[in-house]
Amino acid sequence: MTAVDHDTGRDHDYRNAWLSLLLFIPSLVGAFVVGEGLLTWFGYSGEEDIPAGVALGAGLPACVVFALPAAVTWFFARRALAAGRRDARGPVIVAVALPALFLAQNLLVFVVGLFA
Numbered sequence: 001m002t003a004v005d006h007d008t009g010r011d012h013d014y015r016n017a018w019l020s021l022l023l024f025i026p027s028l029v030g031a032f033v034v035g036e037g038l039l040t041w042f043g044y045s046g047e048e049d050i051p052a053g054v055a056l057g058a059g060l061p062a063c064v065v066f067a068l069p070a071a072v073t074w075f076f077a078r079r080a081l082a083a084g085r086r087d088a089r090g091p092v093i094v095a096v097a098l099p100a101l102f103l104a105q106n107l108l109v110f111v112v113g114l115f116a
Contacts, residue, residue, distance in 0.1 A: 010083035023069035035062030
């Protein structure tokens with residue numbers, strides 16, 4: 001293996017780590033399908049007040065679905081880090097921040113709904 005091959009593999013994993021963030025687009029759609037599907041399955045249409053247990057039962061699986069691409073990003077970033085690409089932490093930070101913001105936004109909507 002030459003130094004050029006090593007650099008190409010390192011750059012390939014780094015690029016894949018950033019590209020894997022695009023998986024958050026379909027995972028967002030999947031999270032809404034899962035969340036709304038579970039609410040419908042529980043018998044709620046979204047127009048009435050939803051109990052905390054039901055909101056948790058629908059919201060947590062939706063958040064898990066949305067966070068799945070973080071595992072793919074972590075996989076490629078870890079390989080790039082192992083190959084010496086120190087800036088591969090960037091996509092991991094984004095991949096962790098997106099689901100955290102998604103969860104915070106959903107919790108905020110729920111809490112505001114309790115007091116409205």
